[in-house]
Amino acid sequence: MSVPALELRDVRVRFPGALACDGAGLEVRAGEVHALVGENGAGKSTLMHVAAGLLRPERGELRVRGQARRFASPREAQRAGVAMVFQRFMLIDQLSVLDNLLLGWERARGFFLPRRRLSVKLSALAARVGLECPLGARVGDLSAGEKQRVALLRALSRDARVLILDEPTAVLTPDEAARLFDIVRGLAAGGVAVLFVSHKLPEILAVADRLTVLHRGRTVAAGIPRAGASPAEIAGMMVGQVGAPRAEAPDAPDRPDEIQPPLLELMGVSLSTDGAARLAEVSLALRPGRILALAGVAGNGQGELAAVCAGLRAPGAGRVWFEGQDVTGRPARHFLARGVGYLAEDRHGEATHGRLSITDSAALRAYRHLGRGPLGLLHPRALEAHAARVVAELGVSAPGLAAPSAALSGGNLQKLLLGRELLERPRVLVAHQPTQGLDLGAAAAVRARLRAAAREGAAVLLLSSDLDEVLELGDEVRVLFRGRLSAPLAGPPFDRAEAGARMAGLGWAEGA
């Protein structure tokens, strides 16, 4: 048997308060596509960061082609032939594609960058593997799929023998994902060892030769061939159950009988940022008791749409109505006062900040009415009492209310944020990527509460790049693509293929 291209054994990585990896390991052979699976928070990314030289493990062994190595930096890993394509790409938006490719490249030697010569070389390589990209374009202007190609090309140009892809399909339409799998298979055929990290079973089974399953930081199954276990068994291993798990039957949705008048309505809303159009003539209506779920990969205008609905941005054109009143361009305060709740995508940078205490984070929505006495003074005890109520709402596990919110895990933070919105009894709730990065337990809890909020009469707008989530939660499903909103999909039940096609830009009727 040949020596594995990459081998990790008994890796332990510790972060404050948690062991991200404890006894994790895997082994990848040249020319195979090997999938590393596990739910969010299982330690997959962490283990890969060790392999790519970004993290130093507390304990563990790393072997490249049989030779024991210790990477002190990503550069050393690259020199050993291990390259990683990150989930967020690690590209520099403000520079051109070519400059990103040249940065830190050993071949880009000499004082003056031989730009022209190297761009010819890179174009040739791109053509060879099917990863053409516009070398002169500014990376920030590219779509997520195009950025990923640049990141891939960058990894390959450094003569990678082991290629690690971290959740690559998170930002791709189903079509783009299929194309990526083709490229990956081609690379493997050429002798590269491809490590594919993902939590999405269906696509892994489509492309992987072998699988390794991680659960809570340790390897529970190593190198199983694809045919060696049923999808149900693998899913069970991912969540730590022995045998096949019971399929989580969604609550039989009791759909409201009549269609109620809309609470929040957008009509012909268009919006541009930095001169680029982000929303084009979007019209939608949010009705009490219903979840309007919008599918689409990130970067098609979700952020802007969420901001408009929450009152954080005024549309460049079009109007926004709340209960029949024109609220276009009114400040966010106004929307909040009318009962619009907002679950931002950026939990640590927009919904709250790591340095704000849990109490203050909880108070951000409610502080205006927590004052007591004739002067409306905010007493710390009132704030703490409120925070305690928020914590109790979804059962947040917190080390104390005065702790900075950075101390909360991803799942607990989101529970806190959702709890603080729900306590205000919002009439409209805008949820942008509510379960991104959450472990299965927290994700399920969040989804359940969103559904419950809708049943209690709130109008919910869900924006998510997780197609399954959209199809599961939505009472009405539409697709957001390049800032345009499709007509509602037929259903429920909704057709996954139809959604996928719309996400790729196909099947849009004139003016839909």
Added chain:
Amino acid sequence: MTGLDLATGLLGAAVARGAPLVFTALGEMLAERAGVLNLGLEGVLLASAMAGVAGAQATGSALAGLALAVLVGALFGLLHAWLTVWLRSDQVVTGLALAFLGIGLSSVGGAPLVGELAPSFGPLALPGLVELPVVGRALFAQPWPVYLACLLLPLAHLGLSRTRWGLSVNALGESPAAAAAMGVPVRGARTACVVAGSALAGLGGGTLSLAVTPGWVDGLSAGQGWIAIGLVIVGGWRPWGIALGALVFGALSRLGLDLQGSGIPLFQDPNTGYVLSMLPYLAAILVLVAAGALGRGRSRRAPSALGRPWWPGDTHAG
């Protein structure tokens, strides 16, 4: 004074007085392009100007004084880099602290130097070019550090846009996490840029006290360090923008004196002197406002990671 003389004098002064601004602003630009804000430049400028005079006086050589000024600048840069890049302190407060330190040091250390004569750099006429009408006298009879400033501008432009080193610097300022992932030694490179930038400011200080307005008085720079920082913003973090701004401010700082000596009655009233003294600062504000109003375009934006400390393991992408 004829109009032509006025123009020649003003142009010459603009170039001469612009030189220290160019050095200082280029130095700040270098640090900021790498992602580090250095607000201590007023202090560096004053301290190095004082050191330059002290050194020249002690050794009898203006060149030695200039070298000492550069050294002082580099030392300040080292301190700033240690605190902000390695200890990850707040860049604004650290910069201000160093500014105070420099201002105070220059005042204390410069006290015995006031009114003393020290060797300085005389004008170095470039043969042939100096014969040119109008511009000859103004542009080509300057002390040689001024020529150095002019040379530095194209060098800076080329360095940042064409070299491998320049690419790394740009990457550092926009996304240190990505640069680190590609093998750029973030903290080491940032330290180098801060030290070099501060050394350039030291060069500016030395030029000021040894070439442009020779001698030492307390508070010699009158806020030029702060103006240089403003120039970086106004110039869009690009060498040529900075050059333009430096020329304008060089001219403005001389304008007051020239207008008073021009014989025009309005400017003979001493009161206008005070108003004219305010001119450079009001102009600075106006230009900053204009830059803010107009410069919303992408090319004039600040480096994305400016002011944010970085540590190994920070994977916050951009």
Added chain:
Amino acid sequence: MRAESAWARARRSLLGLAFGLALGAVLLELLGVPAGEAYAAILRAGFTGGWWALSDTLTKATPLMLCGLGCALAFRAGLWNVGAEGQLFLGAWAATGVATAWLPAGTPGALLLPLMALAGFAAGALWGALPGLMRARLGVSEILTTLMLTYVAVHWNDLFIYAVWSDRGFQMTPLFPAAAWLPRLSDLAAEHPSLAGLTLHAGFLVALAAAAALWLLMQRTRLGFELRVAGVSERVARAAGMPLGRNIVLSLALSGGLAGLAGMCEVSGVVHRLQQGFSPGYGYAAILVAWLARLHPAAVVLVSVLLAGLLSGAKQVQPGGIAMMLEGVILTSVVAADFLGRASSWRRAGRPDPGEGAP
């Protein structure tokens, strides 16, 4: 992971202070100034030289306190007001205008003093609001604008000191009428002879009241909450629906107003005229005060007294730049101690801290 205790932070501040003083002594020696004598003189003139020294120190603490409170407020809100000196100057100018130029002579003190205070506050507030507007509307850095306006303010005052209001061509304005003098301890010397010669004036009480008011604002009001959140993250503040633009202008205006009030106290309580150099850099020292005090109003009171002693004493020692130099050294040392300590405590916890900045 817990938030760091206030004690730990204060301890680091003190360590930094001690180290700064030590380093300052070294620097002084290097520059040929005998450090031991200098420090002894400072100590004597500042604190231990009898009631007179203490009164002098508290008198100097007044503008430091007011400016320091202003800086603390602005810094807490995430805004770098480094132009307190200019706001101070302008407040002094406005108070002088009210006292000598804009109101009829013979206006009673009960009316004059409050109007002077109001004018001083308003002028300082204007000088802070302008950069605030530029920051709120155009994103212009308030660091640069407040600084530039300081230089403008100095020249503006010069115009009036040397020309417009000049006292017979001398480099100062005429002496204020008695009604424009803030009451002092020495005013009571007739009944209490021991108070003779003590120049501590009512401005000190105003400063204490301002400290209490600031504490109330920052810790107990909705506005205070909004400012604190904005100081941590503007994005979060905006997403929470807070009126960022209004708050930016308000914070800088309040901050400037306090500094302007300090200016009024100086010309009305100490020098009783507008003259050059009436401020030995109070506005700049206030930055150090605010930082050392960790932006807490109560600590500002304490630190400003300490620093006033330093300034008071340093004035007796030549050369004049010593005070600013020591301020720079102390601030640098405190910053270093601060972040050295913080870096190691976070390292012990094993995680890099989620944000830099305010203490």
